[in-house]
Amino acid sequence: MEGRSAVETWAEFGFLGKSGSPKVTFGSETNVFISTGGNEVYVFSTDERKVKAVLQFPDCVTDLVESDAPLLFVACRRGVYCFNLQLLLHRHRSSSGAASSSPAEVNISSEFLVAGADGVSSLLLVGSVLLTLSQGGTSWLLTLYKRPEQTLPSFCEVIGSFCIPLISPVVQGDAGHTTKSVLNCVYYDDGTASLSSPGGPDTRYSHVCLEPLLFKHLFGVEAALAKSPVILCGLPDGRLCFLPLRLPGSRLRVLHSLEQPVVFVGASVVMETDPRHARCLVVVGEQGRMVLIRMDKADPERGDIVAGFTEVCVSGPVECGCVDHSCLYYSTGSDLLMLDLSERSAGREDKERNEEGDLQSPTSLNVCRVIALNEPTRSAAGDVQLLGLSIRGQLQSFRLPVRRQDVGASKPPASQVSPSVKDLLSAIGDVCERASVLKTVIKSKNQTLRQLNQVVNISFLLTAHGKSREHLPIRCRSRVSWSRSLQKDCLNLTCVLENTSGYVLERGWTLSITIRPLSCPGEETSSVNFSFPFHSLCSGETLEVSLPAAAAADMVFPLTVNCSLIFSLSSFLAEEDLVSFPELQNSCFSLPLNTLTVDWLHALQVIRPKGTVPLQSSSTDTLQAFLSSRQVRCSRGGGTSNPEEYSVCVCVASEFLRTTLMLKNCIQQPESASPNLCSTLLDWLLLGDHEGVQTGRQGEKMDSNSQVLHARAPRGSTVKITAKEVSVEEEISGRDGGCRVFMEVQIESSSVTAVCGLHHAVLHRMQTLLKKTPDEAASSTQVQSSGLRRALQRAEVLHTRISEALSGGLSSGQTNPFLLSVYQELRENPLLIV
Known part of the structure; x- marks a missing residue:
């Protein structure tokens, strides 16, 4: 074949459906x-x-x-x-x-x-x-x-x-x-009928005239004598059936079976010496099996001639096909191929040729993704034109150059060699361009699969059953600090996302933080959500974000901070592909991380003594320090205003604190210079890292001899926290147990809200410390039996009083003060944590 195939797109109809x-x-x-x-x-x-x-x-x-x-x-x-x-x-x-x-x-x-x-x-x-x-x-x-x-x-x-x-x-x-099935019609023509006569073959419908001898051997003498058209049916189960139309009593019979769906049934002239009659039936299967039906010599010595069925295989799968005078054109989806049938017919006369080698290898026409072909047409110059439909819905015209008849007879002139080389180079360029596009697509898909694998692994890591939220390899911690803006104190949270896993959080992830304050039963919970998209967070890296919690006067403690990771599925697609998948633009899923709690101890603002105010502070800070010192004096009775004070206390065994708290803070000092347990306890309560939440005063330390701390609560009230050692006599197992030393933490304030909130925060931290205590440290302490009995007796008496008050005829104005007095009595006689 000389020259290169020309492809021209005539129209586009969009991607094809699969239903028809x-x-x-x-x-x-x-x-x-x-x-x-x-x-x-x-x-x-x-x-x-x-x-x-x-x-x-x-x-x-x-x-x-x-x-x-x-x-x-x-x-x-x-x-x-x-x-x-x-x-x-x-x-x-x-x-x-x-x-x-x-x-x-x-x-x-x-x-x-x-x-x-x-x-x-x-x-x-x-x-x-x-x-x-x-x-x-x-x-x-x-x-x-x-x-x-x-x-x-x-x-x-x-x-x-x-x-x-x-x-x-x-x-x-x-x-x-x-x-899809296949229907075709075959006519008997002995040369006496005209193609245009009534009842004759119509070439527009792919009807063909078969040579008389082959027609008789395939469909019988009766059909040949009646010149009956024969219907050929190619079925999806692989059978090729035939039916003579004009014979009385005729029925559908099986001519051959390909054992795979029949895609195409046609006829080829094969021999150019007699272009009137088709001398070969061509049947092509979906998987590439092809049958050529033509006359063959059963016994060359005797000269017996029979209809021969020769099966050959071509590359598959075959999407569609059509035949010319001596060529089969078929598409595999990835390429459009041409198979020359004339060489096989000519070679059949040569006994020395190998039957498997008679058929030439298919010739690629360098056209891909064709799924439908029309019957080829031939111009006066000998060019073959095919009309096809691609999987993208493009109607394309393929013009094939003239085939050479004298292959290998003589060398082409030099004037034809140069264009042939140019055509080959152009074809190579087209193939390289297609390969480059495919390489880019494959690279993009590999990148998407790698990212999807990371997302799936992270999802399994964060949703593993039995995994504590506190020890997740991807988790959040927070730091609390105060700032002043527009004459208002505001609490700020700095959340740090830590990635200690072996995976990378890539594009598409968003850190979501929801702050939910304490709400009373029956009230609707209000929350604030913050979202922080990020592009990449490698293993060992951290992401730090800052957000305002609320103004001091608007907050109700404790605050619950829920942290989670949200992944958007649209990140798997490129921007140009989002239009094709609109349902993915808002599709996402959430993976919960750990939950943080900001309590009253985190929100306290420590009031320094007058001498510790830095000289470089601004006039506003100096004024604030002066007002704070006046509030402290008033709370001590130095002023004329002395509101009612509320107080609670918590007692913890000093031995328990020395064996746990000292080790926790990693204090390494000689025994002769034993640290002050009171200041250590206050330092741990105010400045320690509790369940992932720290205060902004990390660089500060309490005075080593300090036992009292003054601070300002979020709503402006002053708070006094005192830590001191007390001795308590207890009876252990019916015998004199002597004196035991306890650490008493007392909280005093004119605000009952601040006292209750701080008391809850201290108890919660003690409870957390008890859970983390080693077994040997916990076994070294004993519960005081007499103190426990007295505490139970007090609890029974108070329970009786509360029941009588709630069931009696007290008014609401009398009930609230009564319940407050019961609360104070409970706090004045606490249990001893040993």
């Missing part, structure tokens, strides 16, 4: 009918190179054929529609008044239904007979109809039907519909 069978068919004049597999048929003009009309049917189109009337027959899953296309388009344009330049959109209604049948997969016209092939419950049904008149199409009359049983229970495609 794509098809390209030449019609009358210059019309081309294109079915893309859906319920639409496009009428394309090859002269004007544009779509003239769009025919919309109620169901998916499976096959179509045009008669010489001209009537267009279209097969759908529910039957066959018939209409005069020219009259229909003329009537539509007259009624709608649409411009002639725009395609006419015509809805084909049930009034054009001429044959009702379920599961019609193929359609064929033979003279005045219309044939349909459909799959029933247990058999294939070939139905014959009398073709309607030209002027007024009406319901077709059934003139016969033939069936053949199914040999496989289900023959269906990907979409659940019947797989």
Whole structure:
């Protein structure tokens, strides 16, 4: 083959559907009918190179054929529609008044239904007979109809039907519909009939004339004498069946079985010496098995001639195919190939040639993704033109150069070598460009798969059962600090996301932080959410974000800080692909991390003594320190205003604190210089890291001899926290236990809210410390039995008083002070934590 194939795109219809069978068919004049597999048929003009009309049917189109009337027959899953296309388009344009330049959109209604049948997969016209092939419950049904008149199409009359049983229970495609079948017609021609005579073959319908000898051997002498057209049926189960139309009592019979779905049935002339008769039937299967049926010598010495069935294999899968005089053109989806059949026919006369080597290797035409082909046409110059439909819905024209007849007879002239080299280089460039595009696509998909693998691993890591939220490899910690803005104190949170796992948090992740204050039972909980998208967080790295919690006067402690990671599925797609998947733009999922608690101890603002105020402080800080010192004096009785003071205390065994708290703070000092336990306890309560939350006073330390701490609560009230050692005599197991030393933490303030909140915070931290205490340290302490009995007796008395108050006739004004006094009595007689 000289030169290079020329590809030209004529029209684009979008990606093809999978519910139907794509098809390209030449019609009358210059019309081309294109079915893309859906319920639409496009009428394309090859002269004007544009779509003239769009025919919309109620169901998916499976096959179509045009008669010489001209009537267009279209097969759908529910039957066959018939209409005069020219009259229909003329009537539509007259009624709608649409411009002639725009395609006419015509809805084909049930009034054009001429044959009702379920599961019609193929359609064929033979003279005045219309044939349909459909799959029933247990058999294939070939139905014959009398073709309607030209002027007024009406319901077709059934003139016969033939069936053949199914040999496989289900023959269906990907979409659940019947797989495409093939219908073709073969005529007997002894040279006396004209191609244009009535009842003769019509080349527009792919009808072929078979040489008389082959026709007789395949279909019988009776069919040859009656010159009966023979219908060939290629079924999805691999059988090739035939039916003589004009023989009384004829039935569907099996001619051959490919054992794979039949994709194409055609005929090739093979020998250029007699172009009138086709001397070879070609049957191609979906997986690449091909059968050539032609006359063969059974015994060369005796000269016996029989019909030979020769099976060969080509590359598959085969999407579609067509034949020329001596070539088979077929598409595998990835390439369009040409197979020369003439060499095999000529070589059959040579006894010395190997039968497997008679068929040449296919020639690539460097065209991909073709799924439908029309019958080839040949120009006067010898060029072959194919019309095909690609998977992207592009109607393409392929022009093949003239084939050389004298292969290897002589060297081409030098003037032809240079263009051939240019064509080869151009083809190499096209292949390189396609390879580059595919390489980019593969790289993008690999990147997406790698990111998806990271996301799945992180999801399993954070949702593992039995994994404590506190010890997750990806977790948050927080730091609390105060700032002053617009004469208002504001609490700020600095959240730090730590990634100690072996994975990378890439693009698409968002840190979500929800702050929820304490709410009373029955009240609606209000929360504030903050989102912080980030692009990458590698293993061992941290992400620090700052956010305002609330103003001091608006907060209700404790604050619950819920941390989570949110992943957006749209990050898997490029920006240009988001339009194709709009449902993924707002799709995401959330993975919970740990939960932090900000209590009253975190929110305290320590009031320094007067001498410790830095000289570099601003006038505002100096004024604030002066006002704070005045508030402290008033709380001590130095002023005229002395509001009622509330206090609670918590007692903890000094031995327990020395064996746990000292080790926890890693204090390494000689025994002679033992540290002050009171200041250590205050330092741990105010400055320690409690469950991932720290205060902004990390650089500060309490005075080593200090036992009293003054601070300001969030709502402005002053608080005094005192830590001191006390001795308590206890009786252990009925004997004198002596004196035990306890550490007493006392909280005093004029605000009962601050006292209760701080008391809860201290107890919670002691409870956390007890949970983390080693077993040997916990076993070294003993619970004081007499103190426990007295505490239980007090609790029973207070429970009786509370029950009497709630069930009695006390008013609401009397109940609240009474309950407050009970609360104070509980706090004045605490349990001893030993």
